[in-house]
Amino acid sequence: MTNDLRNIELRPLRYFVTVAEELHFGKAALRLHMTQPPLSQTIQALEQQLGAPLFERNRRGVALTQAGLALLPAARRLLAQVQELPQLVQRAAAGEVGSLTLAFVSSADYSVLPPFLRAYRAAYPQVQLTLQEATSDLQLDDLLQGRIDAGLLIPPLPDKARQELDYLPVLNEPLVLALPADLHGVKRKGKLTLASLPPLPLIIFPRAISPALYDAILSVFRSAGLTPQIGQQAIQMQTIVSLVSAGMGMALVPQSVSNLMRPGVEYRALTEATPLVETGLAWRRDNASPVLHGFLDLLRKSTLC
Helix, strand or coil, X not given: CCCCHHHCCHHHHHHHHHHHHHCCHHHHHHHCCCCHHHHHHHHHXXXXXXXXXXXXEECCEEEECHHHHHHHXXXXXXXXXXXXXXXXXXXXXXXXXXEEEEEECHHHHXXXXXXXXXXXXXXXXXXXXXXXXXXXXXXXXXXXXXXXXXXXXXXXXXXXXXXXXXXXXXXXXXXXXXXXXXXXXCCCCCCECHHHCCCXXXXXXXXXXXHHHHHHHHHHHHHXXXXXXXEEECCCHHXXXXXXXXXXXXXXXXXXXXXXXXXXXXXXXXXCCCCXXXXXXXXXXXXXXXXXXXXXXXXXXXXXX
């Protein structure tokens, strides 16, 4: 065997498969629209390159050797894969195949994320989607470092991030109260005022995680002339709601979090006006991935924006 096997061409394999199916060089040549001598020469060259005879030739006809029988399914598979290459390339260019890593804040899991993922999966079933829950500050770092493709987060974006990231608003929603359900001295129906509540610690996340949302929550108390007592702090919304369920305090959460049902927790609207909490999608401006742009196109067309 004098030739490098990596130099095997597709044409001799196609010729080999045709002869293997016809078991007749003359019929195979007609099917390939060529004469028999160059077909025989090509098969002989392939056998020399592979180092083993592929056909037994005698007066009664042609038969596959054990080497030919072993090569036939592999050759068919390789030729089929080559035929699929144009479609694969076109689908990749259209963002229909590939991978996408999406991060999201916990509140998005109770609002925009599930319905959009259902729509995206229906539209792009072949895309490998990797999801990871992360706070807004961690998402911004991951985006700037190129570790994720996009992130559902709570703005604003810092000045450095705005230089490298694009941003699309997705959802605006008010804040609502999460209270222990057995809290005494609270009317059972209708909106509540902060001033009418018994003194309870405020369960909230550290300000560094999402400064804008933290400040929005405290602004509701300042507008009511109150200064909340900060109690337990937790990173994830589900943990905050669980702490409310345990009777450790109250919380102000985005309205969509009320979809998170916990025994012992009651969600109530406030009489006081609350700032709207925005959730949006951020991604690197220089990310040219067709998969990402297909994701963005679908998001822009959805009713979520």
